[in-house]
Amino acid sequence: MKKARGPTEAELLASYEAGEWVSVARSRADLRKFEEMARATLAKDQRINIRLSSPVLAALRARAAEEGMPYQTLIASVLHKFATGRLVEKTPARSSLKGAGTRVRRDRKRA
DSSP states (O other): OOOOOOOOHHHHHHHHHTTOOOOOOOSHHHHHHHHHHHHHHHOOOOOOOOOOOHHHHHHHHHHHHHHTSOHHHHHHHHHHHHHTTOOOOOOOOHHHHTTSOOOOOOOOOOO
16 A cells, blocks of 8 residues: 655646745745755765665665655655654554564573
8 A cells, every 4th residue: 555645746836836835934034044954954065885785775765765755865864864863763563563573581490
């Protein structure tokens, strides 16, 4: 089952051209602040090289395809969220842990 996606690019463009969008900036100072935030967020002035296992890279590419974005953009987004403290880890439901094959060794006293 595919995830429901938001409006398409064409729908967004039509909405914008119809004048349905308004600026949230209340002043020129707000506008400058938002522009600087966008520049800082979107600036890609450093390059890294990272080695990943083939299965991890394949999973990232598949997830990026599901989200409709390039895999490098997905990786950058995850790293950005982690660095800014906005990456939230999901905790598995209790029922999903049953039968997961995890075993805990218990030391038994022998009499």
